Amino acid sequence: MKHLNAEPSAPAAGAATTELTTISIRIPAPLRDYAGGAAELSLPATSVRAALAQLERHHPSLYRSVCDETGAVRRHVNLFVNLAHVRDRHGLDTALAPGDILTILPAVSGG
C-alpha cells in the first residue's frame, strides 16, 4: 500500500507520460457495484480529468455517478488526490503522479 502524500503533484503540464502514470482510484461503498465490486481501480492517467475520462470509457455507470452529463463533478461528490481536495489544487486539471490515489467520497450533507 502506497503511503499517502499530503501534497498532490503540480499541474498536469510536464507530468510523467501516461504509460508510466498508473494511479489508483478509491471507490466508496455505494458505488462499488458500478465497478464490478472493486474498492479500488488502477488505471493510467496524468490528471484528474484524464482519470475521469478513463472511468467514462471503461466504467460508464460509475462515471455517471460521479459526474453529471455536462462533465461537472456532482455537487455532493468530493474528489481528493491523496489528502488534498482537488478544488484546493487545480480542479480537474490537477496532475497525477505515479502511485497517486484519487479518492471519491460523498460529501457530508443530507437530512
Place this chain on the structure above:
Amino acid sequence: MPKRVILCVGTKKGLFVVEAPTSRRGFTLRGPFSPGVAVYSALIDTRGRTPTLYASSCNAFFGMKVLRSTDLGRAFTETASAPAFPKDDGRALANIWSLEVGDDERDLWCGVEPAALFRSADGGDSWNMVSGISNHPHAGKWEPGNGGLCMHTIVRDGTRVHLGISTGGHYLSEDGGETFAASNDGIGVGFVPDPYPEFGQCVHKIASHPGAPGRLYIQNHGGWPDRPGIGVLRSDDHGHTWRSIAEGLPSDFGFPIVVHPHDPDTVYVLPLEPMTRTCPDGAPAVWRSDNGGGAWTRLAHGLPEKESFFTVQRDAMDIDTLESPALYFGTTTGQLWIGHSSGDEWSCLFDSLPPIHCVKVAVV
C-alpha cells in the same frame, strides 16, 4: 382476474411497496428499496402479461436512476441508464418527476427537472430527449417553483399529449409529441402582474379520465386573495380552454387532483391553506365533486379532526380501479391513508413512514 391491490409509495428515504388482496384487508409493507434515496415518481405498468413497477431514485449524491421490478416489487434493479441531457446541451438532470406509459409495452415517457421530456423505447434502458418540448422556445423563460423547475405531469390521449410544468404551465401536443404549444387560456397566476399570461403558470397537477379525454382537470397554484378561484380548473375541449370550478372549496390551493376511474364527472382535490400549505384549521379533508366541479362535498370521516398540519404533495394521492374504488394519500408526515367507498370512510394504513412524495396504485 385481479388478485391484489398494489401501491408504490415513494418517500424521502426510498420506495415502499404496499400490497393487499382485493378485499383491501391486511395491507403489508415491504422496503425500503433504494434505501435512503428520495423517490419522487413511480409507475405501475399493467400493459404486459406481468406488471412492471418503475420508480425514480433521486440520489442527491450520485445522480438519478430508474428502478424496475418484474416481480411485483419484491426486488428492484436499476435500468441500464437514466434520462440524461445530451452532453453539449449544458443542462444536467436534477430530478425525475414523472413516469408514464407510452404507445407499446416497452414505450415509457419521463418528465424531469429541469423541465424536459424523455422517452424510452426499451422499457427504460435507454432514453432520448423529446426536443419539441425540451427545447421549446419558451423553455429558457420557465422559472422554478418551490419544488424546482419540474415537468411533473404527462397525460396521453392518442396523438394528444398534455404536459404540466411548474412553472411553465400546460403544454399540448396534437401530433404525438413532436411539437408542443402553450395551452393556458383560462389558467391564471397570482405571482406576475398579467393574471393570464401565455405561459409561466404554476400548474400543480393535471388529471383526466381515459373514457372522456376531452375533459381535463387542473390543480393550479391558487390561494391568491386578489385573484380567487384560479386554483381548480376544468377543460371540456381537450385542454384548449379552462374555467374555474373552485367555488365551494375551502381553499383553491392544493397539489394533487384525481379523477374517479369509472366516472369522469367525479373528481377529488385535497385543499390546503395557502400560506402554510397544510391542512386548513389543522383538519385534513379530501373534497369530492360528483358533477365535474359544480358542487363539492367534504370527505373527512376517520381523518384527524384537529392538530394535523401535513402537506400532501402533487403525486401523493391516487385511486384504485375496483368497483367501489378506494382513494389513497400519503403525507409529508409519513402517513399513508386509505379512503374506502370513494373516500367516504378513511383509515390510516401506515403512520410512521418517511415523508411521502408519491403514491401510485393498481389492481393486478
